[in-house]
Amino acid sequence: MKMYLELYASLMHLLPPGKARFKREITVASDAVVQDVIDEYKVPMELAHIVLVNGKFVCDDRDKHLLKEDDVLSIWPPVAGG
Amino acid sequence: MSWTRKVLRVNLTEGTCTPEPLNMEWAHDYLGQRGLATKYLVEETDPKVDPLSPGNKMIMATGPLTGTMASTGGRYSVITKGPLTGAIACSNSGGFIGNEFKNAGWDMIIFEGKSPKPVYLYIENDLTELRPADHLWGKSAWEADEMLHKDHQDPNLKIAVVGRPAEAGCLFAAIVNDLHRAAGRSGVGTVMASKNLKAVAVRGTLGIAAPENPDAFFEAVADGKEVLAENAVTGEGLPTYGTQVLMNVINSVGGLPAHNMRDVGFDKAENISGEAMHEPRASDGKPNLTTNGACFGCTIACGRISTIDKTHFSIKDQADKPQYQGASGGLEYEAAWSLGADTGVDDLDALTYVNFLCNEDAIDPITLGCTIAAAMELFEDGKITLEDTGGIDLRFGNAKALVEVIELTISGEGFGADIGQGSKRLCEKYGDPDLSMSVKGLEFPAYDPRGIQGIGLNYATSNRGACHVRGYTIASEVLGIPVKTDQNDAEGKPELVKAFQDATALVDSAGICLFTTFAWGMDNIAPQIDAACEGDWSVDKCLEAGERIWNMERMYNNAAGFTSDDDTLPKRLLKEAVKSGPTKGNVSRLGEMLPKYYEIRGWSDKGIPSSETISRLGL
Numbered sequence: 001m002k003m004y005l006e007l008y009a010s011l012m013h014l015l016p017p018g019k020a021r022f023k024r025e026i027t028v029a030s031d032a033v034v035q036d037v038i039d040e041y042k043v044p045m046e047l048a049h050i051v052l053v054n055g056k057f058v059c060d061d062r063d064k065h066l067l068k069e070d071d072v073l074s075i076w077p078p079v080a081g082g
Numbered sequence: 083m084s085w086t087r088k089v090l091r092v093n094l095t096e097g098t099c100t101p102e103p104l105n106m107e108w109a110h111d112y113l114g115q116r117g118l119a120t121k122y123l124v125e126e127t128d129p130k131v132d133p134l135s136p137g138n139k140m141i142m143a144t145g146p147l148t149g150t151m152a153s154t155g156g157r158y159s160v161i162t163k164g165p166l167t168g169a170i171a172c173s174n175s176g177g178f179i180g181n182e183f184k185n186a187g188w189d190m191i192i193f194e195g196k197s198p199k200p201v202y203l204y205i206e207n208d209l210t211e212l213r214p215a216d217h218l219w220g221k222s223a224w225e226a227d228e229m230l231h232k233d234h235q236d237p238n239l240k241i242a243v244v245g246r247p248a249e250a251g252c253l254f255a256a257i258v259n260d261l262h263r264a265a266g267r268s269g270v271g272t273v274m275a276s277k278n279l280k281a282v283a284v285r286g287t288l289g290i291a292a293p294e295n296p297d298a299f300f301e302a303v304a305d306g307k308e309v310l311a312e313n314a315v316t317g318e319g320l321p322t323y324g325t326q327v328l329m330n331v332i333n334s335v336g337g338l339p340a341h342n343m344r345d346v347g348f349d350k351a352e353n354i355s356g357e358a359m360h361e362p363r364a365s366d367g368k369p370n371l372t373t374n375g376a377c378f379g380c381t382i383a384c385g386r387i388s389t390i391d392k393t394h395f396s397i398k399d400q401a402d403k404p405q406y407q408g409a410s411g412g413l414e415y416e417a418a419w420s421l422g423a424d425t426g427v428d429d430l431d432a433l434t435y436v437n438f439l440c441n442e443d444a445i446d447p448i449t450l451g452c453t454i455a456a457a458m459e460l461f462e463d464g465k466i467t468l469e470d471t472g473g474i475d476l477r478f479g480n481a482k483a484l485v486e487v488i489e490l491t492i493s494g495e496g497f498g499a500d501i502g503q504g505s506k507r508l509c510e511k512y513g514d515p516d517l518s519m520s521v522k523g524l525e526f527p528a529y530d531p532r533g534i535q536g537i538g539l540n541y542a543t544s545n546r547g548a549c550h551v552r553g554y555t556i557a558s559e560v561l562g563i564p565v566k567t568d569q570n571d572a573e574g575k576p577e578l579v580k581a582f583q584d585a586t587a588l589v590d591s592a593g594i595c596l597f598t599t600f601a602w603g604m605d606n607i608a609p610q611i612d613a614a615c616e617g618d619w620s621v622d623k624c625l626e627a628g629e630r631i632w633n634m635e636r637m638y639n640n641a642a643g644f645t646s647d648d649d650t651l652p653k654r655l656l657k658e659a660v661k662s663g664p665t666k667g668n669v670s671r672l673g674e675m676l677p678k679y680y681e682i683r684g685w686s687d688k689g690i691p692s693s694e695t696i697s698r699l700g701l
Contacts, residue, residue, distance in 0.1 A: 006334075009319065009327050009357060021352055021361075022330070046314070049562065055336050055664025059566060074334050078314035080561050080600040081325030081384075081415045082554060 001030050003067055005037060006074040014041050023072075034062040037073055050076040084146035084293055084614040085109055086189050090210055092203060094277050095136060095195030099203070099210035104189050109146075110617045111700060116172050117591035117631035119143035119161035119190055123170075124634060126192075129641035133165040133269075134276040136196035142183065142242070142282065143191075145593025146615050149184030149290045149378075151300070153307050154595035156181045156378025164268035165276075166253045166449065166504050167523040167547045168642060170635045173256070173270045174551070174590055175242075176377030177263030182240035185286030197278035202230070202243075205284040215280040222246060223258040223444040224405060230283050242282045245443030248275035250494030252502035254449035258441060262385070262411025263377065266446045268524060268546050299613035306598070306606050307381050313601035315563070320384040320597065321374050325415035326356030328528075329423075335560055335569065336665030337533035339526065340423045341478050342455035343519045343652075346530045346660045350428035354418050358430055359388065366391045370430050372409040382597055388412025388434050396435035396485055411441050416550075419528035420451025425458060426478035436488045443492045449504055452525035454487055456505040456517050457497075465512045472496045516653050522547035522644065531655050531672070533665035534559050536567070536575035539675045540583065542649045545635040551596055553582035563600055572671040576679035587635075588628035630699040633683075633691050637701065646689035649676060 006022045007015050018024045028037060038048050051058045052074040058065045067073065087104045105122075112118040119141040131137040140162040147155040158180030164171030183191070186207050200215040218226040223245040230241055240260060248255030248271040255271030256264040265271075293299035310316040319327060332338045333351040340348035352358060359371040368389065375385035389409045390397050397406040413434055422433045440447040454476075460466040461476040468475070472490070474483050474497065490498030500508050505518040505525055519526050524547025531538025536555035544552040555578055557563040567578060585604060589596055592611055599607075604621045612619035650656075655670045680687060684695030691701070 008330055009323055012357065021357065049314070050331060050560075052334055052664075055334050057335070057566070057568075076327075076331055077319065078561075079319040079323065079327045079331060080315045080557065080563060080597075081320070081328035082551060082556075082597060 001028060001069045003028055003070060004072045005041065006072060007041070007043070008074070008076045009079055010077050011043060011047060011075060014043060028067060032067050034058050034065045034067065034073060037067070038062065038075070043075055047077040048075050049078040084150060084291060085114065086184065086187050086291065088188055090188050090191045090205070092191060092193050092212065093195050094193060094197040094201070094212070094279060097197065097212050099212065111627065112631060113146065113588065113591040113611070113627055114189065115143045115145035115148070115157065115159045115591045115593055116161065116174070117587060117627065119159065120170065120172065120631065120634060120638070122190070122192060123161055123163070124638050127163070129163070129638050130643065131163060133163040133168065133273060136277070138163050138273060140193045140270065140273050140277065141190055144180050144184050144189055145591055147610060148593030149181040150293065150614060151303050152379065152594055152610050152614070153303070153310055153381040154377065154379060154598055155593050156380065157593050157595055158183060159590065160257055160265040160270040162270055162273045163642070164270065164546065165272045166269040169522050169547060169639050169644060170545050171268035171270055172546060172590070173265035173267050175257070175259055175263050175265040176380070176595060177260030178378045179240040179242050179259040179284060180593065181378040182284040182286045184290055185288055186284055187286065187288045191282070193277060193279060196276065200278050200280050202281040202283060203279065205282070205286070207286060207288050218280045219249065220246065222442050224261060224442045226281055227261060230281060234283065236285060238285060240284050243444065244271040244275045244280060245445065245492070247443055247445050247492055247494060247502060248272050250502065252445060252491065252494065253504050254446040256444045256446050258444040262441050264441070264444060267448065267549065271444050293614040294616050295613045299610065302609035302613050306602060306610060309606055310381050310598065310601050316382045316597065316601040320382050320600070323356035324374065324384050324386045326359060326386065326413060326418055328415045329355035329418060330357070331560065332529060335533065336660065336663040337530050337560065337569065338419070338423055338528065339530040341426055342424060342452070342459040342517065343526065343530065343654060344459060346533050346665060347663045348423040348426070351423055353428040354422045354430050354433060359386065359413065363391055365393055370434060371412065377595070380595065382595070384597060386412035386414060390431045390434050394431040394435070395482065396432050405442065406435065406438055410438050413437050416527050417447035417451070420448045421484065423528070424451050424455040425484055427481045427484050429481040432481040432485060436485060439488055439492060445491070448527055449525045450488065450491065450501070452519055453501050453505040453508055454484065456509055456519065457487070457501060459517055460509065460512050460514060463514070465514055470497060519652055519654070520548055521651060522648050524548050529556055531651055531670040532660050532668045534569045535572050535671055535675070536578050538651060538655065538670040538672055539575055539679060540579045542651055542672055542676065543579065543679060545632070545639055551586065553579050553586055554596070555579055555582050557600065564603065570665070570668065572674045576675050576682055579679060580682055583632050584625055584628035586628070587631040588624050591627070591631060626699070630701060633695065633699055633701055637691060640690060649689055
């Protein structure tokens with residue numbers, strides 16, 4: 001199924017080729033969970049710090065959280081500001 | 083040791099500079115900088131004093147770790163009663179001048195009265211003199227800085243200075259030091275100018291006194307630096323992307339206010355983000371970001387140094403002004419948000435230019451951007467007209483209008499004089515006070531209380547008005563530092579807010595940067611203070627001192643006339659639900675959190691510290 005992957009900050013180089021800054025359309029299995037995409041795009045475990053699906057945090061259940069058609073998965077390494 | 087044990091009292095009315103010993107009894111209870119200077123202000127001034135009258139005092143204060151080898155140990159603060167709010171004002175700055183104060187032998191400088199003529203304070207160790215500043219008056223902060231360096235022929239002179247808006251009565255004027263760093267919020271620069279004090283120029287060569295326990299101090303400092311270097315945020319994220327890395331994060335989680343907080347979420351946020359600052363521009367092939375920079379003693383180096391495209395509309399006709407053509411202090415997240423997302427402007431170089439102007443003439447970019455955003459909403463509502471603006475088409479998203487109105491604000495001319503009064507007074511003047519997005523008269527920073535619940539409680543109860551760096555719960559609610567809490571929960575947030583507020587009060591009193599707390603806990607900070615200073619500075623003692631400082635500030639505000647009615651948020655945030663995005667439907671649930679907050683603070687339901695609380699904290 002079709003969904004979107006967004007990688008930010010120091011993870012941007014892991015994005016497949018494309019024009020947009022952060023966002024790529026990707027295809028995943030219909031039963032894919034968040035962790036499957038993290039693994040597929042080789043995001044190191046310790047750098048998948050902020051993980052959102054459609055803007056909502058996925059914290060402890062990344063290996064159970066089923067993705068749906070057109071979901072947007074967004075990932076940041078540890079960051080902060082003020 | 084680590085305190086110099088010396089205070090310089092400057093009576094501007096009399097033109098005298100008098101040294102006196104630091105009150106060490108107070109230092110043992112309030113540590114330094116924010117806490118200790120507030121104690122002096124509380125003891126020496128009437129809380130009901132007019133902030134811009136000679137009766138108000140202004141204190142520049144370092145902390146015991148300022149000037150030491152502790153990482154980020156270069157901070158100083160300006161403490162006074164703020165003219166924008168009428169509340170306690172405490173603005174913290176980095177750069178290099180804090181270290182210079184300390185090396186000149188001064189823990190703090192207390193300014194009182196008002197000089198009959200413009201002056202600046204010159205300090206060279208024990209030599210302290212008020213000198214005429216007629217030639218500096220009317221100059222920008224950057225011009226005055228350059229003139230003072232030239233006059234004294236000393237490139238190592240460190241200078242804190244106000245710009246033209248402060249002189250013209252802009253209520254949110256800052257004090258800029260080292261060109262790009264500022265005691266930025268609450269209008270401390272306006273107070274300084276009201277005293278006819280243009281600048282403080284300092285050179286210190288005395289060195290810093292040895293810490294109380296040198297071996298323990300060097301060990302604690304080395305441990306602390308190792309923690310900062312190994313932490314992904316302070317060791318890599320902040321030096322690479324700066325605070326601006328937050329733009330996309332906060333937008334994505336449904337916490338980024340836009341268009342005077344009419345909306346949550348800015349569809350062009352990525353264009354003004356930290357990542358965008360790294361991208362080569364289509365016009366000249368160069369990125370906006372030139373390099374990063376660090377303040378004194380800092381091992382994080384989050385600062386942004388940027389360069390505007392020479393063909394950009396903002397500077398293409400200013401080739402004779404080198405200050406805009408080269409690299410200078412660039413966008414931090416708060417300025418990029420207030421001047422950008424809140425005004426709907428996504429032109430990175432335009433935002434960089436107006437940020438240069440804020441540094442050049444020492445004004446708070448948060449209040450400035452928010453006030454312009456309020457004016458834009460009033461303009462679109464028809465309550466501010468083209469006649470009022472002098473022909474400026476002040477629609478959201480108009481970068482050229484943003485530049486024009488800021489240039490007017492700096493000169494204090496025309497509509498710029500209205501902007502210079504801040505959003506509360508502007509919205510009252512133009513008939514819609516509810517459009518001022520402020521608490522106690524201070525405008526919001528870049529996090530929406532509808533999308534992130536705890537920060538709303540912090541804004542409502544912050545002692546200097548809507549301020550994120552009184553209790554930065556975003557660390558926990560969004561960034562997962564030290565532990566992740568749910569941004570949409572109200573439960574548990576009173577405890578979270580209190581913990582952040584008290585810890586921050588202590589950090590702000592120590593002479594180090596709040597950003598260390600992205601990696602350090604109090605168990606990293608307390609050993610550094612304890613080894614540097616005489617007395618007991620255990621973790622518990624530090625947290626108790628933080629709580630004491632918070633309550634002292636609260637009692638000052640209560641005595642100044644604030645009540646629990648002021649611990650609130652604009653109606654928009656309490657009643658107008660978020661229209662779209664992941665926090666759609668949310669309003670701030672302040673009413674659920676505030677009573678519990680009062681209770682755990684040991685305050686009455688009217689927000690007044692109980693006699694037990696006062697006694698427990700030794701106030």
